[in-house]
Amino acid sequence: MSVTEQDKKHIEEIIEAKFKTLMSERKKRMAIIASKGTLDMAYPPLILATTAAAMDIECSIFFTFYGLDIINKKKNKNLQVPSLANPAMPVPMPNIIGALPGMTAMATMMMKSWMAKVNVPSITELLNIAAETGVKMIGCQMTMDVMGTKKEDLIDGIEVAGAAAFLEYAAEADITLFV
Amino acid sequence: MGKKGNKPDEVLDCRKLSCPVPVLKTKHAISKLEIGGILEVICTDPGSVKDIPAWAKQTGQELLEIVHEDSHYEFFIKKIK
Numbered sequence: 001m002s003v004t005e006q007d008k009k010h011i012e013e014i015i016e017a018k019f020k021t022l023m024s025e026r027k028k029r030m031a032i033i034a035s036k037g038t039l040d041m042a043y044p045p046l047i048l049a050t051t052a053a054a055m056d057i058e059c060s061i062f063f064t065f066y067g068l069d070i071i072n073k074k075k076n077k078n079l080q081v082p083s084l085a086n087p088a089m090p091v092p093m094p095n096i097i098g099a100l101p102g103m104t105a106m107a108t109m110m111m112k113s114w115m116a117k118v119n120v121p122s123i124t125e126l127l128n129i130a131a132e133t134g135v136k137m138i139g140c141q142m143t144m145d146v147m148g149t150k151k152e153d154l155i156d157g158i159e160v161a162g163a164a165a166f167l168e169y170a171a172e173a174d175i176t177l178f179v
Numbered sequence: 180m181g182k183k184g185n186k187p188d189e190v191l192d193c194r195k196l197s198c199p200v201p202v203l204k205t206k207h208a209i210s211k212l213e214i215g216g217i218l219e220v221i222c223t224d225p226g227s228v229k230d231i232p233a234w235a236k237q238t239g240q241e242l243l244e245i246v247h248e249d250s251h252y253e254f255f256i257k258k259i260k
Contacts, residue, residue, distance in 0.1 A: 028237075051199040054206035055237040118197040129203060 028057045031170035032177045037066030039079040039108060039123070045179045046070070046126035053133035057175075061130075062166040063158075064140035067179075068147065071139060073155050076123055083107040131157045138166060181244045185255040187219035188212060194223045194251060201227050202234050205256070209240060212258045217243070220254040228252060 030052045034045040045061050052059040069075040083089060083103035097103065115122075121129065130137065139160045143149070151160060170176050180186055191208045193201040201222050209218055220231060228245065231254045235242040239260055246253040 047199050051202055054199070054203050055234055057237070119195055119200065120197055121200060133203075133206075 028175070029169075029173045030057050030059045030175040030177070031166070031173040032059070032061045032179060033166075034061050034063045034067035034070055034179050035065045036179065037069035037075075037079065039081050039111060041067075041179060042070045042076075042079050042123050043120075043126075045177070046123065046130060048177065049135045050126055050129045050133060052175075053130070053135050058134075060136040060138060060166075060169055062138045062140065062161075064143050068139060068143045068149060068154075070123065071127070071137060071154050071158055072149060074153055076127070076155070079108075079123060080104050081107040081111045127155060131155075136169075181219070181253065181255045182246055183244050183255075185217055185219075185243050187255060188216040190219045190221065192221050193227070194221055196222070197224045198226050198230065202230055205231065205234060205254075206238070209238075209256065209258050214258050214260065216258045218256045218258065220256065222252050222254070223250070227254070231256075 032045045032049060049059045049061050063071050083098035137158050139154055139158045141160050141162045189208060189212060191204055193204055201224055205220050212218055232242050235256055241257040241259050243255040243257055
Protein backbone atom coordinates (compact mmCIF):
# COMPACT_ATOMS: atom_id res chain seq x y z
CA MET A 1 0.00 0.00 0.00
CA SER A 2 1.46 3.30 -0.98
CA VAL A 3 0.99 6.58 0.86
CA THR A 4 -0.60 9.20 -1.31
CA GLU A 5 -0.02 12.93 -1.12
CA GLN A 6 -3.49 13.27 0.31
CA ASP A 7 -2.69 10.83 3.14
CA LYS A 8 0.45 12.79 3.98
CA LYS A 9 -1.49 16.01 4.14
CA HIS A 10 -4.11 14.41 6.35
CA ILE A 11 -1.50 13.08 8.78
CA GLU A 12 0.18 16.48 8.95
CA GLU A 13 -3.14 18.10 9.78
CA ILE A 14 -3.76 15.65 12.63
CA ILE A 15 -0.28 16.23 14.07
CA GLU A 16 -0.68 20.00 13.84
CA ALA A 17 -4.05 19.92 15.59
CA LYS A 18 -2.66 17.70 18.37
CA PHE A 19 0.36 19.98 18.77
CA LYS A 20 -1.86 23.04 19.06
CA THR A 21 -3.98 21.39 21.78
CA LEU A 22 -0.90 20.37 23.74
CA MET A 23 0.60 23.85 23.46
CA SER A 24 -2.59 25.56 24.60
CA GLU A 25 -2.95 23.24 27.61
CA ARG A 26 0.60 23.92 28.72
CA LYS A 27 0.93 26.75 31.22
CA LYS A 28 3.05 29.65 29.99
CA ARG A 29 6.21 30.37 31.94
CA MET A 30 8.28 33.51 32.60
CA ALA A 31 11.79 33.68 34.04
CA ILE A 32 13.17 37.00 35.27
CA ILE A 33 16.64 37.93 36.46
CA ALA A 34 16.68 40.90 38.87
CA SER A 35 20.23 42.20 39.00
CA LYS A 36 19.89 45.78 40.25
CA GLY A 37 19.40 47.04 43.77
CA THR A 38 18.00 50.51 43.16
CA LEU A 39 14.38 51.40 43.90
CA ASP A 40 13.53 52.17 40.28
CA MET A 41 14.91 48.82 39.14
CA ALA A 42 13.21 46.85 41.91
CA TYR A 43 9.75 47.69 40.59
CA PRO A 44 9.72 46.20 37.05
CA PRO A 45 10.51 42.58 37.98
CA LEU A 46 7.99 42.59 40.82
CA ILE A 47 5.22 44.29 38.83
CA LEU A 48 5.72 41.91 35.91
CA ALA A 49 5.91 38.83 38.12
CA THR A 50 2.75 39.60 40.10
CA THR A 51 0.88 40.45 36.90
CA ALA A 52 2.09 37.22 35.32
CA ALA A 53 0.77 35.26 38.30
CA ALA A 54 -2.61 36.99 37.87
CA MET A 55 -2.57 35.97 34.20
CA ASP A 56 -1.96 32.29 35.02
CA ILE A 57 1.63 32.53 33.82
CA GLU A 58 4.02 30.58 36.02
CA CYS A 59 6.84 32.88 37.11
CA SER A 60 10.20 32.78 38.81
CA ILE A 61 12.57 35.63 39.71
CA PHE A 62 16.28 35.05 40.22
CA PHE A 63 17.74 37.76 42.46
CA THR A 64 21.43 38.16 41.78
CA PHE A 65 24.20 40.69 42.52
CA TYR A 66 22.66 43.93 43.83
CA GLY A 67 19.24 42.58 42.96
CA LEU A 68 19.60 40.43 46.08
CA ASP A 69 18.97 43.59 48.14
CA ILE A 70 15.33 43.51 46.95
CA ILE A 71 14.71 40.37 49.02
CA ASN A 72 17.07 41.32 51.86
CA LYS A 73 14.76 42.32 54.70
CA LYS A 74 17.45 44.52 56.27
CA LYS A 75 17.86 46.51 53.07
CA ASN A 76 14.71 46.36 50.96
CA LYS A 77 12.84 49.09 52.83
CA ASN A 78 15.67 51.47 52.09
CA LEU A 79 16.29 51.08 48.35
CA GLN A 80 17.37 54.34 46.70
CA VAL A 81 17.06 56.08 43.34
CA PRO A 82 20.46 57.13 41.97
CA SER A 83 20.74 60.84 41.23
CA LEU A 84 24.16 60.58 39.60
CA ALA A 85 24.54 59.41 36.00
CA ASN A 86 20.77 59.34 35.68
CA PRO A 87 19.83 61.51 32.70
CA ALA A 88 16.16 60.67 33.22
CA MET A 89 16.00 62.68 36.46
CA PRO A 90 12.66 64.52 36.65
CA VAL A 91 14.19 67.96 37.00
CA PRO A 92 16.83 68.27 34.30
CA MET A 93 20.05 69.35 35.93
CA PRO A 94 23.74 69.16 35.27
CA ASN A 95 24.99 65.69 36.14
CA ILE A 96 27.56 67.08 38.58
CA ILE A 97 24.76 68.37 40.84
CA GLY A 98 23.59 64.77 41.23
CA ALA A 99 26.84 64.07 43.04
CA LEU A 100 26.07 66.54 45.83
CA PRO A 101 25.29 65.12 49.27
CA GLY A 102 21.59 64.54 49.81
CA MET A 103 20.66 64.35 46.11
CA THR A 104 20.13 60.56 46.18
CA ALA A 105 17.82 60.91 49.18
CA MET A 106 15.93 63.65 47.38
CA ALA A 107 15.52 61.64 44.18
CA THR A 108 14.34 58.66 46.25
CA MET A 109 11.85 60.76 48.17
CA MET A 110 10.45 62.20 44.96
CA MET A 111 9.94 58.82 43.36
CA LYS A 112 8.28 57.40 46.48
CA SER A 113 5.87 60.33 46.63
CA TRP A 114 4.84 59.93 42.97
CA MET A 115 4.34 56.21 43.41
CA ALA A 116 2.16 56.80 46.46
CA LYS A 117 0.14 59.45 44.61
CA VAL A 118 -0.99 56.97 41.96
CA ASN A 119 -1.34 54.14 44.48
CA VAL A 120 1.40 51.88 43.22
CA PRO A 121 2.10 49.29 45.94
CA SER A 122 5.39 49.52 47.83
CA ILE A 123 8.20 47.02 47.25
CA THR A 124 7.24 45.22 50.48
CA GLU A 125 3.61 44.97 49.37
CA LEU A 126 4.61 43.66 45.95
CA LEU A 127 6.86 41.04 47.56
CA ASN A 128 3.95 39.90 49.73
CA ILE A 129 1.62 39.68 46.72
CA ALA A 130 4.29 37.77 44.80
CA ALA A 131 4.66 35.24 47.62
CA GLU A 132 0.88 34.85 48.00
CA THR A 133 0.30 34.32 44.28
CA GLY A 134 2.97 31.65 43.94
CA VAL A 135 5.80 33.56 42.29
CA LYS A 136 8.94 31.54 42.90
CA MET A 137 11.71 33.77 44.26
CA ILE A 138 15.27 32.52 44.15
CA GLY A 139 18.29 34.09 45.84
CA CYS A 140 21.64 33.67 44.13
CA GLN A 141 23.92 31.48 46.24
CA MET A 142 27.12 32.95 44.84
CA THR A 143 26.04 36.55 45.54
CA MET A 144 25.11 35.58 49.09
CA ASP A 145 28.61 34.11 49.58
CA VAL A 146 30.28 37.21 48.08
CA MET A 147 28.25 39.68 50.11
CA GLY A 148 28.14 37.62 53.28
CA THR A 149 24.34 37.46 53.19
CA LYS A 150 22.72 34.69 55.23
CA LYS A 151 19.43 32.95 54.42
CA GLU A 152 17.98 34.54 57.61
CA ASP A 153 18.68 37.99 56.15
CA LEU A 154 16.28 37.26 53.31
CA ILE A 155 12.50 37.51 53.45
CA ASP A 156 10.55 34.31 54.07
CA GLY A 157 9.87 31.83 51.31
CA ILE A 158 13.06 32.37 49.33
CA GLU A 159 14.75 29.44 47.69
CA VAL A 160 18.52 29.64 47.32
CA ALA A 161 20.08 28.30 44.14
CA GLY A 162 22.74 28.83 41.51
CA ALA A 163 22.88 29.77 37.85
CA ALA A 164 22.40 26.21 36.57
CA ALA A 165 19.21 25.70 38.56
CA PHE A 166 17.80 28.96 37.23
CA LEU A 167 18.79 28.16 33.65
CA GLU A 168 17.15 24.77 33.83
CA TYR A 169 13.90 26.58 34.71
CA ALA A 170 14.48 29.33 32.13
CA ALA A 171 15.16 26.83 29.35
CA GLU A 172 11.46 25.92 29.46
CA ALA A 173 10.28 29.54 29.67
CA ASP A 174 8.23 31.42 27.07
CA ILE A 175 9.42 34.80 28.35
CA THR A 176 12.85 35.54 29.78
CA LEU A 177 13.78 38.99 31.05
CA PHE A 178 16.96 40.48 32.46
CA VAL A 179 16.37 43.53 34.64
CA MET B 180 -25.72 47.35 35.25
CA GLY B 181 -24.01 47.46 31.87
CA LYS B 182 -25.49 49.10 28.81
CA LYS B 183 -26.10 45.68 27.26
CA GLY B 184 -28.03 44.60 30.35
CA ASN B 185 -25.20 42.70 32.03
CA LYS B 186 -26.02 42.42 35.71
CA PRO B 187 -22.97 41.87 37.93
CA ASP B 188 -22.89 39.41 40.83
CA GLU B 189 -19.95 41.27 42.35
CA VAL B 190 -18.57 44.78 41.90
CA LEU B 191 -14.87 45.54 42.32
CA ASP B 192 -13.92 49.17 42.78
CA CYS B 193 -10.42 49.87 41.44
CA ARG B 194 -10.80 53.63 41.13
CA LYS B 195 -7.58 55.60 41.65
CA LEU B 196 -5.50 52.40 41.56
CA SER B 197 -2.83 52.06 38.92
CA CYS B 198 -1.03 49.23 37.14
CA PRO B 199 -0.72 46.42 38.16
CA VAL B 200 -3.24 46.56 41.02
CA PRO B 201 -6.53 46.46 39.03
CA VAL B 202 -5.42 43.26 37.27
CA LEU B 203 -4.27 41.66 40.54
CA LYS B 204 -7.55 42.52 42.28
CA THR B 205 -9.59 41.35 39.28
CA LYS B 206 -7.87 37.97 39.38
CA HIS B 207 -8.54 37.67 43.11
CA ALA B 208 -12.20 38.70 42.77
CA ILE B 209 -12.90 36.34 39.86
CA SER B 210 -11.42 33.40 41.76
CA LYS B 211 -14.11 33.88 44.42
CA LEU B 212 -17.00 33.84 41.92
CA GLU B 213 -19.01 30.82 40.83
CA ILE B 214 -18.61 29.71 37.20
CA GLY B 215 -20.99 31.76 35.06
CA GLY B 216 -20.92 34.64 37.53
CA ILE B 217 -20.35 38.19 36.33
CA LEU B 218 -17.82 40.57 37.83
CA GLU B 219 -17.95 44.30 37.26
CA VAL B 220 -14.63 46.10 37.62
CA ILE B 221 -14.57 49.88 37.87
CA CYS B 222 -11.25 51.51 36.92
CA THR B 223 -9.88 55.00 36.43
CA ASP B 224 -6.47 53.86 35.15
CA PRO B 225 -6.47 54.51 31.35
CA GLY B 226 -4.10 51.55 30.94
CA SER B 227 -6.84 49.21 32.17
CA VAL B 228 -8.63 49.57 28.81
CA LYS B 229 -5.87 47.42 27.31
CA ASP B 230 -4.83 45.50 30.42
CA ILE B 231 -8.17 44.02 31.49
CA PRO B 232 -8.99 42.64 27.99
CA ALA B 233 -5.44 41.20 27.75
CA TRP B 234 -5.85 39.59 31.16
CA ALA B 235 -9.24 38.12 30.18
CA LYS B 236 -7.85 36.72 26.92
CA GLN B 237 -4.84 35.14 28.62
CA THR B 238 -6.82 33.60 31.49
CA GLY B 239 -9.71 32.44 29.31
CA GLN B 240 -12.42 34.55 30.96
CA GLU B 241 -15.05 36.30 28.85
CA LEU B 242 -15.07 40.08 28.68
CA LEU B 243 -18.72 40.87 27.96
CA GLU B 244 -18.61 44.62 27.77
CA ILE B 245 -16.56 47.75 28.40
CA VAL B 246 -18.50 50.88 29.32
CA HIS B 247 -16.65 54.18 28.93
CA GLU B 248 -18.04 56.72 31.37
CA ASP B 249 -16.68 60.25 31.66
CA SER B 250 -15.00 59.61 34.97
CA HIS B 251 -14.19 55.89 34.77
CA TYR B 252 -14.39 52.61 32.85
CA GLU B 253 -16.61 49.64 33.69
CA PHE B 254 -15.64 46.12 32.67
CA PHE B 255 -18.09 43.22 32.78
CA ILE B 256 -16.35 39.88 32.96
CA LYS B 257 -18.00 36.47 32.97
CA LYS B 258 -16.24 33.66 34.78
CA ILE B 259 -15.82 30.81 32.30
CA LYS B 260 -13.43 28.57 34.24
